[in-house]
Amino acid sequence: MSHSELFNGLLINLLVILIIILLVNFYHLSNKRVYKVQIKSFPIFITATILIFFSLLLSVEFNNGFIYDLRFIPFLLGGIYGGRKVLPWLAVTMIAVRLPFLGSGLIVTVALTFVSSLAIHYLSPKLAAKPWVRRVYWFTFFSFCYSILGFLLPSLFFGFSDYSSFLIYSVTLTASTFFVFYLCEMIRTTYILQLESIKYEKMQVVSHLAASMSHEVRNPLTTVKGFLQLINENPSDAPTNTELSKIAVSEIDRATEVINQYLNFAKPHPELEIDINVTGEINRSKEIIMPLASKKSIIVEAELLHHHLIKGDPNKLQQVLINVMKNGIEAMESGGMLKIISYEESDRLYIVVSDNGIGMTEEQVTRLGEPYFSLKGKNGTGLGMMTVFQLVDGMNGMVKVLSRKHKGTSIILSFPMSEAKHERENTK
Template identity: 50%
Template sequence: MILLKGLLINLLFILLLVLFFSMILWNKQKFLKIEYQGLFLSLLCSALICLSLFLSIPVNENFIYDLRFIPFLLGSIYGGKRVTIILGIVLILVRLPFGGDGIWLTISLVVVSSLAILWLNPKFGKKTTNWRLCITTTFSFIYSIFGFLVPSFYYGFNNIMTFCIYSIVLTSSTFFVTYLTEVLRTTYILQLGAIKNEKMEIVSHLAASISHEVRNPLTSVKGFLQLILEHRDIPDNCHQYASLALDETVRASDIINDYLTFAKPHPEVLVMLDIEKEILKCKEIIGPLALKNSVNMNMVFFHTTMIQGDPHKFRQVLLNICKNAIEAMPKGGTLSIVTTTNDNKTVVHIADTGHGMSPEHVARLGEPYFSLKEQKGTGLGMMVVFRIVEGMGGNVKVSSEEQFGTSITLSFPNAG
């Protein structure tokens, strides 16, 4: 009963700390930057490991038992490789002062568990919640066998009832804490999505209401500037100023067109699109810019089928992505476009060898007014890409690594 009471108190403190910190971070839109999430998770789980050891119950002079494996397991699985290594070291270091033969058991279990978790980590994020619950619960049950049952027979303190209590509490606690973590994680993702959608709605309404009002006077200004430039008797400096003004007017007109496209992303004209032909047209348009920046364009077309969409908007998607890719390679590089068909979907992979993006930048890509071009960018280009692709029933996936380039995958449902 002493062991059961101690383990339940341990579980209570774990739950309280997890809930407390989640309330602080996720309420009132206080979201951690991506690069700090791993650090925060390491600190939180390290604190929980220390607290669990403080609340541990001695079963034998060499062995103490608690729920320290739960924060180690969850922190490692959700935090990735770096967090796994940090928590493994912390778990061993905080166990050292307690001494006893149990320290060697701890080191062995931590090393084996860490290797297993590192192997599972790439698969973990792609699986369902039920799979994650099953894996973490199984991990805990196996840990209880090798951490308690095996040494209990070896050192002669075997007590089946005590083992059953420890195993049931550890396994069920792991299941419950994992389930709670999944609920909090889903809430976090939904909150981020709600904030992003709210921003999109605001920009969409503004775009629809303002763009038309600005476009008409801008068209008039553009027309008069063109008339001025047609006169040959104007001074050279006036001709230069009018030419610059016309260029900026064209740029402003392009931005307004992007706003209008963002406000109305769904295709107005649905036709059958041959992706290969559209990509080749895009190459003709963007080719001079690529040549100017010493960028090689490589294209590989595997078997592709037709998709439905607006050819002008689809071309705009390709041009926006390719333009960003070329601008990310000011010293030259390679822009690759590969098309494939699988699972009733046509996929377009666009990859560059540019400077790449941090995980935080990737997460914010497509948000209103977010741009990597400092004062030169409005962030509209990728916003339009996301909106048009979603309007065509497709989706956009972005993967990037700093100094190694960016890869964008566009998936569209096949026509028919």
């Protein structure tokens, strides 16, 4: 048996071990809904036994009765990850699969298995708390010691003196142990990070949901507060106060609807999809936002040139429009004009809300819609535009933002048109 055949045989043995380890890990981490990294003892024992069996089948046998293979690697893997319950049974397996071949190497196998089992039984708990890189180095060193012992025993008791074969075996076994354990620890560490990431994302979802709910309820409450202040300033104007009271009540109803939507968030329910009169929703949103605009000396104009309806939820569209209009008004610190334009093009209905406020840089436009990204400092959460993007996407629409610093911003909303048309309403 030549040295090249020995080296090739050991490399094929390593390849089979790696393939089976990868398949087992992919099955465990992908096909099963696991929420912990540790695999049960029995699957580890079965996997290690299969690897030991294949390693022996791919072994390279010399005329002196000694067999070279990498079955120590699955034995070490099973003993480390399977724990003390698996270790004795793997030791019995190591000896049992070697027994049919007999020869002088059988005695060496029994001795090496016994010594290795004691060492693994003692070292495994101590290495469990170590960093994974240090564990890999320890396992590699342990494998190197095993190869040295595997040479000393035959040389002392059976006159073994094939130094070149031993060198090839020792280097290959040590390097293979490092590679296999490094791969296993990397897969294990990556999966731990994945579980932690999933947990963190769940916590972030809860946080965003709570903050978003607070943000969306605060908008109608702010409107109600503004209307109540207007009523208090001029209590004798009964007709105007009656109209303001109606709008305030409708805003309270909208806040209630928002709360109901978030309370039912986890329960699957059919989405409302009806024909929406965009003109009516724009006009209602204008009425709601007018007190805030008047307070800041901002003129609100609308030029509605569309003729068709769109499909979706009217409450969601109104929520989108109010958020966009409110952001536009708050971007104009010392008066200005908020302009709403609608038109149709290529089977889509466009709504453009433009202001001449502070504007945004390209980087700020790119980040628009991220949770907690806001240009309002401590007074903003960034959840208003995040909600806009989500609601528009839920209605099969798109959001485009055009902005220049100190020149203003245009938010372009586009939706698929419905085949139905609406009767023209007064938009002045």
